[in-house]
Amino acid sequence: MTRPSYGTLSLVGVGPGDPDLMTVKAVKRLAAAAVVAFPATSDGGTLALDIARPYVPTAAALLPVTIPMTPERGPAQAAYDAGAEAIAARLGAGEDVAYLCEGDPLFYGSAMYLLSRLGARFAIEVIPGVTSLTAAAAAISRPLAARNEVLKVLPAPLPDDVLRAELAQAPAVALIKVGRHFDRIRALLGETGHAASAIVVEHATTSRQRITRLAEFSADERPYFSTILAYRGTEAWGQQSA
Amino acid sequence: MTRPSYGTLSLVGVGPGDPDLMTVKAVKRLAAAAVVAFPATSDGGTLALDIARPYVPTAAALLPVTIPMTPERGPAQAAYDAGAEAIAARLGAGEDVAYLCEGDPLFYGSAMYLLSRLGARFAIEVIPGVTSLTAAAAAISRPLAARNEVLKVLPAPLPDDVLRAELAQAPAVALIKVGRHFDRIRALLGETGHAASAIVVEHATTSRQRITRLAEFSADERPYFSTILAYRGTEAWGQQSA
Structure with a gap:
């Protein structure tokens, strides 16, 4: 060639x-x-x-x-x-x-x-x-998935029913392309038990990097250039009750 | 701290x-x-x-x-x-x-x-x-997923029923930790319609890199340090009939 x-x-x-x-x-x-x-x-x-x-x-x-x-x-x-x-x-x-x-x-x-x-x-x-995926994980010092767990990358523009079905079976997820879909995504992560562990990472690895628990994200903000990592597995890092 | x-x-x-x-x-x-x-x-x-x-x-x-x-x-x-x-x-x-x-x-x-x-x-x-994931994609010059498609990373040691359920809903998958699970994975990818597009990438980016279509992998070989990428979506690169 x-x-x-x-x-x-x-x-x-x-x-x-x-x-x-x-x-x-x-x-x-x-x-x-x-x-x-x-x-x-x-x-x-x-x-x-x-x-x-x-x-x-x-x-x-x-x-x-x-x-x-x-x-x-x-x-x-x-x-x-x-x-x-x-x-x-x-x-x-x-x-x-x-x-x-x-x-x-x-x-x-x-x-x-x-x-x-x-x-x-x-x-x-x-x-x-x-990728922004592993950069986000590095920013919060949390593994994307453990051992033999499935990891799913879910583009936020997908329809609710598709996201809901994928989330229902997923211990470890990364939501990408969140932008204007933020409210929908937050609601879905709440439905499927991922909200407590979910962390929003904006502008990973840059001077504008910001790390916020999903639960603490104020309702009038919208995260751009962000990845949301959530983990609903059995490892200790999924427990965000600290 | x-x-x-x-x-x-x-x-x-x-x-x-x-x-x-x-x-x-x-x-x-x-x-x-x-x-x-x-x-x-x-x-x-x-x-x-x-x-x-x-x-x-x-x-x-x-x-x-x-x-x-x-x-x-x-x-x-x-x-x-x-x-x-x-x-x-x-x-x-x-x-x-x-x-x-x-x-x-x-x-x-x-x-x-x-x-x-x-x-x-x-x-x-x-x-x-x-990661080995994007290195494998680079080696075969094929996107991992298109636009708003879900991408799933599936560790091969997972049980058949889990893998089968995940594969059934997935356009784009990467199988990792394949090793001794190769025969099972090949059979499962065949069941779910991913086999035709599946490519085995061994030792990506090294002097030992080898790229083989799953269909051409001989039955007595076992790929170590490999990732299998499969795509059952609608983009042209999923068609491996050339």
């Missing part, structure tokens, strides 16, 4: 927020990249670039892939079409491109949209990164 | 195998550690140390925590008791200790056994690492 005259696309996980949680491999790959591409939101947010900034060479060309923040999938998919073609032009000219991904590229990341568009035409390497 | 006269214990994720997948933070912490502790098996295996070796200072004292490989929990727990006390003696003497953990410390790792024994007595910091 390698076409020597083409550049290579690296999908680079930059970790959860602290630049020092980037891997040595990610740092080396960035140092050698002619082009550094990254997702950008239409209001100017560039979280992945912000994380990697200390390791982006000043000589590298910066290539934002701007994704409109709409609930519909069409505009975002069109934006990935355009972004993929801009990256393809660079690769076709023989330049190596590093595409920055918050956390890990293949753990609920947008890198899949580039893989699906460019994977058949170019050499692509994925560099895994530290 | 900080006691300035005591050393700090760092639980350091060293990633899945490639030393370059250690984080910058892990490398820095090792460079400053007076004592480097690590799990060892009774037959001399020291995987976490092998991974971190390029970054372990020659002046650091090495402190193995040797865990007997028995199915019973008693001997292993006694070994963690002894290991925790050996580490406590170093911390009590004011030395900083780094305990190396394969992958991430709190993703099914043994670090929890030190946390539970030492967490109330000493300052402990957890440095998250790249």
Whole structure:
């Protein structure tokens, strides 16, 4: 599959927020990249670039892939079409491109949209990164799951009945993409016996990190860039009565 | 909780195998550690140390925590008791200790056994690492899950009925701790429609990495240090008919 005259696309996980949680491999790959591409939101947010900034060479060309923040999938998919073609032009000219991904590229990341568009035409390497999941666990010094327990990653936008059924059988869960679904999630975790152990971790590993027990989260707050970890198993760390 | 006269214990994720997948933070912490502790098996295996070796200072004292490989929990727990006390003696003497953990410390790792024994007595910091889960996904360039799908991490030693029930509802699964449970897991994945998409990733990110479709795995092999990723969703990467 390698076409020597083409550049290579690296999908680079930059970790959860602290630049020092980037891997040595990610740092080396960035140092050698002619082009550094990254997702950008239409209001100017560039979280992945912000994380990697200390390791982006000043000589590298910066290539934002701007994704409109709409609930519909069409505009975002069109934006990935355009972004993929801009990256393809660079690769076709023989330049190596590093595409920055918050956390890990293949753990609920947008890198899949580039893989699906460019994977058949170019050499692509994925560099895994530290996820927000394990960063949140590290922040609260609590295991995600014990021994042979099931661990479930549950995206908050799923319907109530799906979440309720999954939670009913789960000792250890991580709720992701919480945002505007916070009230629903809190109610569901209460129904299924997970609320007492649940901890909200916002902006893990950054200067804005905040750790709050779900029970103490005030009703008029909404946690963004957060993960909720809950544990309803038999290990002592699940008991939050202290 | 900080006691300035005591050393700090760092639980350091060293990633899945490639030393370059250690984080910058892990490398820095090792460079400053007076004592480097690590799990060892009774037959001399020291995987976490092998991974971190390029970054372990020659002046650091090495402190193995040797865990007997028995199915019973008693001997292993006694070994963690002894290991925790050996580490406590170093911390009590004011030395900083780094305990190396394969992958991430709190993703099914043994670090929890030190946390539970030492967490109330000493300052402990957890440095998250790249897990075998995302390393396996990177190795096969396939997302773990798409958009708002549930992702389940299923330890293979779980009983058949538990695994069958979880698999029945799961588009995206990762089977861990497969080892001697391989035949059972293959049969179960066949029952629940996951077998066609399932890929066995052994020794991810190391020179011994091997990627095999489950359907092509020969019956007399047994995959150790492996993760099986399966996807029964609607995205194109789940179709393995190519």
